[in-house]
Amino acid sequence: SGQGGLLxxxxxxxxxxxxxxxxxxxxxxxxxxxxxxxxxxxxxxxxKRQLERWVARGVAYARSLPPKR
Structure with a gap:
């Protein structure tokens, strides 16, 4: 994010x-x-482990969403 960290x-x-x-x-x-x-x-x-856990959670959710048309 613009404040540092991860959105x-x-x-x-x-x-x-x-x-x-x-x-x-x-x-x-x-x-x-x-x-x-x-x-x-x-x-x-x-x-790296902390970052990977959060990113994996976000990616898993994004992949569960229906494709955009």
């Missing part, structure tokens, strides 16, 4: 559970919390 799209059903993880926070756009989107602070991405 992640995830399954909206999992948002609340993921927000309980360290360094994860709600993503807001114009003051509105966007369900299904998270912001992961840079401190939660310091190792």
């Amino acid at each position: 992640l799209r995830c399954d909206p059903v999992e948002t609340d559970a993921l927000l309980r993880k360290p360094y994860a926070g709600p993503f807001q756009m114009r003051g509105r919390v966007m369900d299904g989107w998270l912001r992961v602070d840079p401190e939660g991405l310091r190792t």
Whole structure:
């Protein structure tokens, strides 16, 4: 994101559970919390393993979506 860290799209059903993880926070756009989107602070991405876990979650969700026409 422009503030550092990672902007992640995830399954909206999992948002609340993921927000309980360290360094994860709600993503807001114009003051509105966007369900299904998270912001992961840079401190939660310091190792390759940490980054890979978040990216894998986002990629898995993106692949589960129907193709765009």
